[in-house]
Amino acid sequence: MARPALDPLAGAGPAGGPLAGAGPAGGLGAGAETLEGAARAEAVLGRLQLLVTRKLDGLLQGDYVGLLPGPGSEAGESREYRAGDDVRRMDWPVTARTTLPHVRRTVADRELETWLAVDLSASLEFGTAHWLKSDLVIAAATAMAHLTVRGGNRIGAVVGTGSGVPKKTRKKDAQPEHPPVFRLPARPGRKEAQGLLRSIARTHIRPGRADLGELIDMLNRPPRRRGVACVISDFMAPVEGWERPLRKLRVRHDVLAIEVVDPRELELPDVGVLALADPETGELHEVQTSDAKLRSRYADAAAEQRGAIARALRSAGAAHLRLRTDTDWLLDMVRFVAAQRHARTRGTTR
Incomplete structure (x- = not known):
């Protein structure tokens, strides 16, 4: 389903969305190969950082500001x-x-190292509500950077996208691209964090799926001192491919899993014959959404899939935050942080 192009600087609420219109298809990565796409990504990031600062500052104050306060010595x-x-x-x-x-x-230690595992597979170039799932990925990364970069903390990232077009079929004069999985080293300071976010936002999303298990496992190599690891993905890859690396990551780090979901992935609307394209393989399918039984089977299968993802995350010991493209993601994040802090302080003796 196409989304109308909007001014990336217009509107900060759910209806306008600070991320809308960043690229030809609305996603940040779609126009990153051009100067216009880079300029739009820069404008969207600036708007995001202002929005995050205004809404999160004052709500999440304390000795340590972060989504998951890391344990200290x-x-x-x-x-x-x-x-x-x-x-x-x-x-x-x-x-x-x-x-x-x-x-x-x-x-909590004053100096903390935070690593992001950012999944930018082709399945994230999808959205039927206020923004694309890839937009929410960038938004979540921006919020994490804002909340953890203070006090000399370092933040780094590993980013994965599809393998794209094979090298043999690429044009000789084509611009060089990032490999399917690449690392952005952890550095302290706001300027370095902004540079990291720019690199993530300008990543060209290519066809295919990133290996989520490999992406998570990159946070385990080389071994680092205890810190915070945040995995941002739609977790549509088979659970058995990423559950074990996530368990291994949880042994040493506090892990936050941010799941990005679109409402059409949970249920189908009754709109007659619907043409669907698999963003990872390019296959086309026509679905008769007027069939009530089909919609019911789809909803049941989607609920089972999301339930399996939630169980795997809980079993791995990761904190689980779900962001939807049809809700206020900042409000969801604030509620999550408040719940985490309440859980950590419950039962404290005075």
């Missing part, structure tokens, strides 16, 4: 033990004194 207060707590942090003196099991909290 400095001892903090004790609180009662809850199922799932790390037994290595048991506070035995307080436990003996109160006769109730307690764990020692730690103060």
Whole structure:
């Protein structure tokens, strides 16, 4: 379904969207090969950073600003033990004194290294509501950078996209492209974070699917000190391909999984015969959406798929944030952060 082109600087609410119109198809990567596309990406990023600063500053204040405050080495207060707590942090003196099991909290380290695994497969160049899924990927990366880059923290990324056209069929005078998976080194400072976001926004989304398991596994190599790892994807790849690398990543890092979803991936509208194109393979399919049984089977299959993704993320120990193209993603993010902070402080003794 096509979306009308809009001015990328017009409107910051769900109806206008700060990301609309960035490229011929509305996505940031679609026009990145031209100067016009780069200029639009720059304008959209500027608008995004202003929007994130205005809406998140003041709401998420504290000693450490971030989606997932990382554990530190400095001892903090004790609180009662809850199922799932790390037994290595048991506070035995307080436990003996109160006769109730307690764990020692730690103060978040001031300097934190955050890594993003950004999936820009062709399936993300899709959207039927206020923006494309690829737009939400860039928005989520921008919010993560804004929330974690302060205080000398470093942020880096690994970005994956489709393999695209084979090299043998490319023109000799074609512009060089990023490989299907590439790394952007972690550096401190806002200027470096903005450069990282520009590189992500200008990534040309090519046909095919990035190997999500390989993308996540790149965050495990080489081994890094404990920090925060954020995986941004629609997680449409087979679960068995990325669940194990995610479990391995969770052993050493706090992991946040941001799932990007479009409402048409959950249910089909009754619009008669609908022509669909697979963005990764180019295959065309015609679907009779007037068939109520077909729509019901589609919704059931979609619910089962999303349920399997949620179970895999929960089993891996990752925090799970779902962003939809038809809702206010900033509000969803604020609610998620508030819930995370409430869960971390619940049961704290004073």
